Amino acid sequence: MQILLKGTIVADKIIQRLKDFSPKRTLGIVRVGSYPGSSSYLKGIKKTASKAEVSLELLELEKNAPEEEIKNSVREMKESGKVDGILLMEPLPTCAPIQELIEIVGKDLDVEGIHPYNLGKTLLGASEIIISTPKAVLELMDFYKIKPEGKNTVILGRSNVVGKPLANLLLRKSQFGNATVTVCHSRTKDLKKITKKADILIVSIGKPQFVTEEFIKEGAIVIDVGINEKEGKITGDVDFESVKDKSYAITPVPGGVGSITTAALLSNLYQL
Ligand SMILES: NC(=O)c1ccc[n+]([C@@H]2O[C@H](COP(=O)([O-])OP(=O)(O)OC[C@H]3O[C@@H](n4cnc5c(N)ncnc54)[C@H](OP(=O)(O)O)[C@@H]3O)[C@@H](O)[C@H]2O)c1
Incomplete structure (x- = not known):
């Protein structure tokens, strides 16, 4: 091996770039229940967001929250005007599958790039959100x-x-x-x-x-x-x-x- 492709330096460079942008942005996060995998992912997001000077708006719902409550919470976050993008943390309950929730989030707040519009753009080679x-x-x-x-x-x-x-x-x-x-x-x-x-x-x-x-x-x-x-x-x-x-x-x-x-x-x- 001649080169060890370390990701940490790449991440630092991106974070540095983000720090220079203004106005600062806010990421909305919706989490239903707490799972070990999503806890460590969330910890990582908090750490990186703090370095990149990005604010977080975290909405945590009970593991057994009913479908309507989850959907309404996503709608409220979207319509609050407080967030610039929404991340839906997986796993999500089967009553509120990610495909349905991402339609509520909409393409303009789809920070993950998983909305069919953004995926379609990727397929066309014209992606804005990857x-x-x-x-x-x-x-x-x-x-x-x-x-x-x-x-x-x-x-x-x-x-x-x-x-x-x-x-x-x-x-x-x-x-x-x-x-x-x-x-x-x-x-x-x-x-x-x-x-x-x-x-x-x-x-x-x-x-x-x-x-x-x-x-x-x-x-x-x-x-x-x-x-x-x-x-x-x-x-x-x-x-x-x-x-x-x-x-x-x-x-x-x-x-x-x-x-x-x-x-x-x-x-x-x-x-x-
Ligand atoms: N670095 C990151 O940020 C990041 C992000 C996402 C995922 N991951 C990690 O990446 C890994 C994969 O996750 P994923 O979500 O991309 O995939 P996934 O949904 O878990 O699917 C696995 C894929 O691998 C294929 N596969 C499984 N066993 C195989 C084998 N023996 N030979 C050839 N192909 C095989 C499956 O084929 P079939 O389609 O035929 O079942 C499927 O397409 C996991 O370890 C996950 O934790 C990391």
Whole structure:
């Protein structure tokens, strides 16, 4: 490995940029119930928001809050005029699925970039608001001058929040686009045969240390989006120790893409 793609420096650069903007912005957060995963995400948002001088308006509802109460609370926050964007923290109860709530939030306050309008714009290559994790990957590539143009870029995972939007972004006819993209998933056959052709391999599957050196082409750039807990430790989808010597550049986990995501989310507030 020649380059360790640290995300923390990238996040600091974004935060610095946000601090220079005025007027200052306020992020509305809606949280229903408290779950360990969302608690640590919220902690991260609070820390980054404080550094970036972004205010937070937090609305917390009981785990068993009725559907109408949740929907009305989102409506009230939207209509209050106090917030510049609304984040819906997952998991949400089944009675109020994220697709329904994001329609209430509307495209203009959709800080996460998950409203069908914003996702459609991403598909058209004309996105204004980009989902925070794919945006974090692009920020990382920008910072480390990784140019996807003409590169065989393989994405492992086809989730709506990472794999699919990222594939579309990397296909754009623009800077940080023009890649030749292959998307793999759990039904892909001969996975290693495909990943071994990747100049850039981006992994988002939620399987701790799944990708080992047999998946990698010598000199590849490996971007690990995965955040998993294994034996009490945070680990990526890539087996860092196995892959590091064969790759040209690789992200650590923790301290890689994950540390940029919150800053990327807050930068959407200004984009909105
Ligand atoms: N860094 C961040 O800010 C951030 C943000 C979001 C997620 N994450 C992390 O990223 C990971 C993935 O999350 P996600 O939401 O993108 O995905 P997800 O919704 O958990 O879906 C997993 C994807 O991986 C595919 N997959 C699963 N096992 C596979 C295998 N053995 N071979 C090939 N493909 C396989 C699945 O295929 P099928 O579609 O066929 O089921 C699916 O497309 C998790 O660790 C999550 O915590 C990190």
